[in-house]
Amino acid sequence: MQGVVGAFHEIDTTVAAIEDLKKKKLGEVTVYSPTIRHELEHAIDAPQSVVRRFTLIGGLLGVSFGYWVAIWSSTYWPLVVGGKAIASWIPYTIIGFEVMVLVGALSTVAGMFINSRIPRLSTTSGYDTRFSGGYFGIFIACDANKAGQAEELLRQHGAVEVRREA
Structure with missing residues (x-):
């Protein structure tokens, strides 16, 4: 240049x-x-960095996947105890939160690499x-x-x- x-x-x-x-x-x-x-x-x-959008999208996808995998596994292998509902969102909040943090962090790192154009080939x-x-x-x-x-x-x-x- x-x-x-x-x-x-x-x-x-x-x-x-x-x-x-x-x-x-x-x-x-x-x-x-x-x-x-x-x-x-x-x-x-x-201008403000767009990496925060990567974090938001990754976090939302992570929490959705966390709830989905917990509900799917409990309905695929049901364990009925005392007539309670098989899929309840309250105990699965922990799994949803943990997967949200994991996927949000990984997407943040990916967003940083993408926006900083690492590795530079020139x-x-x-x-x-x-x-x-x-x-x-x-x-x-x-x-x-x-x-x-x-x-x-x-x-x-x-x-x-x-x-x-x-």
Whole structure:
């Protein structure tokens, strides 16, 4: 992917550069950070994750399956005690809850892998090994017409290094 990469040493200058890039709308902004910083999350203003939908759907499917398998097994092998109902939802709530937690957790992990596109089969554009060891990085995916303007903006905000990616 074609664009411009800027390396920053301080988080404040990185956040200011991200906000300015968002205002100018030069291209899609990707941020690399050595640690999770909420300042960067606020500056990027990313939408809410869809992983919670995976959790909800998995939990609902899990509780439904938990109740179904408990009721099915008790009607397939009935054990009539004292004239009580063969299938009663109250004792099967424990099984439904446990299967809900299991399937909800597994679907959450699957949702995280799907949305983060793991495993990546191609290299990440704009990544530098310094971004894992103390520097913050900004990659702007833009064409050659906007690349000069993006380079100038990153330098104005105090980037340690600015380079173009082909």
